[in-house]
Amino acid sequence: MLKFLHLSDSHLGESIPLYHASINNWRGEGFIKNYNAALRYALRGEVDFVLHSGDLFDRRHINLDIITRAMVPLRKIAARNIPIFIVPGNHEKDYIPGGLLLAGKNVYIFNKPKTIEFSIRNQKIVIAGFPYIKQEAGQQFTKILKQTGWKYKEGCLNILLCHQIFEGAKVGVKNFTFRNGENVIKIEDIPFGFDYVASGHIHKHQVLKTKKTTICYAGSTQRVSFQEMDEEKGYYIVSLKGETAHPKFYKLPVTPMVAISFDTTNKSAKEFISFLEEKIGNAEPHSILRFHLKGQIELKKLREIPLYLYKRKRDDIRVEFRRENLVILKKRTYSFHPPHLHQTNDKPEDTINIPLNSGKTMLPFRKKEISKVPLSPGVYELLNKNNRVLYVDRSKILKNRLLAHLRKKENKNEGFYFWLQQVDKVNIIPTAEELSAMFIEINLIRNFLPPYNKQIKEFQNYVYLVIRKDINFPTIDVVSEVKNDGNTYFGPFRKEHKIRENVKILREVFGIRPCRRNLNDNLRLFSCVLEEMGKCDAPCTGGVSPSEYRKRIDRLTDFLYGYDRSVLDRLTEEKKKLARIQEFEQAAVVQKNVTNLTLLFNTLKKIRTANELKGSLTLKISENNYQHFKIINGRIIWNRAQNQNKKFPFPPKKWELDEMLLLMNAVLNNEQCVSIDKDGDIPYFQKGLTEIGYKGATVLKKL
Structure with missing residues (x-):
């Protein structure tokens, strides 16, 4: 009668570091001790072969001493002509560490799908095996099994090892x-x-x-986590x-695992x-x-209890603390900024119509009619x-x-222009100048949302920055909508x-914490992980005082409003210093940050300045057709029935951005169609723009 040993999930190297392993590491030694105990029948020659169904080691990169100690009993077993079969598991990432040391006579490692045949006392045994399938194992199983080359043969003992x-x-x-x-x-x-199917990965033994x-899970040889605290191994x-x-x-x-609940209230x-x-002493x-x-529990009281010392009170046990359900109370809170009113989420106008006395001209989309279209600027539908x-x-x-x-339609161009086959007619709106055509185009797109004007009509995908x-x-983050909060x-x-x-650059440059945790409710029990990684100054543990953090937020706010660019000057100087000492890689990183932040600064300054524009816009539709519209907070009041004294909030709505930037470009380029009120309430222009000319209106240009 044939006998074989089946074990799995030994996890050798658990709790043992890659280098400088502790001499008195009872936890890691427990895994090695049980591994050797599980092999004792094979070491005495009482089985015919050995199956190990994965996770022999706890990770791919392992201490060399652990590999040697795993190899010793396997060599002794192999010396008795008892074959050993091992498959790599998920912890080893399809690869047995030290595979060359382990492999040898009578030691077989399934580092790839294959089938091994051998005989014991004239009985043929066939073992098909493959390393751990990382993704979509349910779909890949049949394909991988086929790659092993296994075929059913009567009279043999057929085993699947995985x-x-x-x-x-x-x-x-x-x-x-x-x-x-x-x-x-x-x-x-x-x-x-x-x-027989010998499988691993599940730490609970079962058949x-x-x-x-018959599918058999040998389970792990030692308890690995608290999910297994009551399981036999x-x-x-x-x-x-x-x-x-x-x-x-x-x-x-097995290692005893004890979960203890303690209510700290009162x-x-x-x-x-x-x-x-008491609990640690009696463990x-x-x-x-x-x-x-x-x-x-109050924060002051918690600081009187040195939890980290109790973790080290005894060398022969391990102590852990979990605080998922613990609320830490603070007596003081800091208010950085007083609450203030913000904008409401007004919806855009249902219709925005520019009055055109000449109206639109509709033509069939054919060469004969289009040949009559004038050689002038304009808009077409x-x-x-x-x-x-469309x-x-x-x-x-x-x-x-x-x-x-029309030529692309007649040639039946594929790709983006396939939709031209649907075009049957065209509306043309001639204008006297291109700028007027640009304003008309933006508003027609906003009205009709044509399916093939994707780049402009998808304003709903725009995002905002928010300082909470x-x-x-406070933190800085990206959000999709503006709220009145x-x-x-x-x-x-x-x-x-x-x-x-x-945002990542802003957090690093201005020293803003990257975590989103609401520090009004809790503080951390121990040190900040992000602080240890050098990615945060840890205001949650007292690394930054509230007054200093408030100054950082104020500097960030001034930068985002487009007022203060001193941080860009500081980064530029830092880049030059790095270049002088030939730290070119670091200098390149700083230069990239300067480029990104400069673009952000200029964009936000432009939006903020556009939001402060007041005046009028004149569109020249034709030689004798002029249309005049009022400008309030950078918005053009197209509907003359609308409130002419309405004030608009900052920041602008998503659907307003394109029109405001177009208007701002017209101002900066000194276009004659835009006039800005000299007496308008524009309190911050002196920081980015200067006033020139006094012929009834004030024209703005860059400093």
Whole structure:
């Protein structure tokens, strides 16, 4: 009768660092001790072969001493002519560390899908195996199994060795059962012919009896996490009677794991300390204690309890603290900015119509009619048979642009221009100048939202920057909408990915914390991880005083309003210093930051300045047709029935941005169609623009 040993998930190297391993590391030694104990039947020669179904080591890069200690018993077993078969698991990332040391005579590692055949006492045994399938194991299983080259042969013992999850496997205290999922292999996908499936990855030992085969999980040889605190650990000795496998489980000693709950509410520091000392003092040697702290406790009281010292009170146990349900109370809160009113989320106008005395001219979309279009600037609308506007655009020479569209339609160009096949007619709106055509184009697109004007009509994808001043130690973030919550918003911006990249730079340059935690409610128990990584000054642990942090927020606010560019000058000087000492890589990083922040500064300054424009706009539709519109806070009042004294908030709405930037460009380029009120309430122009000329209006230009 054949016998073989099946073990799994030894996790050698758990709790043992890669270098400078501690001499008295009882936790890591416990894994090695149980590994050797599980192999004792093989070391005595009482089995015919050994199967290890994955996670022999806890990680890919492992201490060399651990590899040597794993190799010693395997060499002794192999010397008895007992073959050993090992598959890599998920912790080893498909690769056995020190594989060359482990491999040798009678030691077989399935570093790739393959099938191994051998004989014991004239009985042929076939083992098919493959390393852990990382992604979509349910779909890849059949393909990978085929790559092993396994074919069912009668009269042989057929074994599948792997490290996967099969349908019906159970885990955890509540016996969660795997039924489906991208990494769950269905029982029906296992081909007929396997007498025994030796699998790993599930740390709970179990046997799944199916009509096709017997699936056996040996489980881990030692408790790895608190999810396994009540589980037995061990290995299987499998006896073969005929073609039927009969696994028998053998227990191994395990590390005791104790979860302790403690409610800190209304408890004094003395009571807390007394409770900890009692539990830690009475703990069983070589055990793990986890304290779950819950309830409420004052910050001052918590600081009187040196939790980190109790973690080191005994060398023969491990102590952990969990505080997910613990609320830390503070007596003081800091208010950085008083609440203030913000804009409301007004909806855009339903219709925005520019009065055109001459109106639109509709023509069939044919060469004969388009040849009569004038050689002048203007706007055109392309329509289908149902008079739906498909596309709106402008051109310096209307006739040439329309003829170009017509040629592409006749040539049946593929790609973006396939929609031209739908065009049946065209509306043309001639103008006397191109700038007037640009304003008309923007408003027609806003009215009709043509399906093929994607770049301009998708203003709903724009984003804003927000400085959250409703919490202590404010943060900066990217949001999709402006809310009336007292926070300060900037924007909008077209490219979200670029703004998110700039936010990271702003946090680093101005010293703003990157975490989003609301520090009004809790503080951290221990040191800040981001501080240890050098990515935060940790105001949550007192690394920055509230007054200093407030100054940082004020400097950031001035920068985003487009008032203070001193930080750009400082970064430029830093880049020059780095270049002088030949630190060119760091200088290149600083230069990239300067370029990104300069673009952001100029954009926000332009938006803020546009929001302060007041005056009038004159569009020249034709030689004798002039249309006049009022400008309030950078918005053009197209509808003359609208309130002419209405004030608009900052920042502008998403749908207002394109028009405001076009208007601002007209001002900066000294276009005659725009006049700005000299007596208008524009309090910050002196910081970015200067006034020139006094012929009834004030024209603005760059400094």
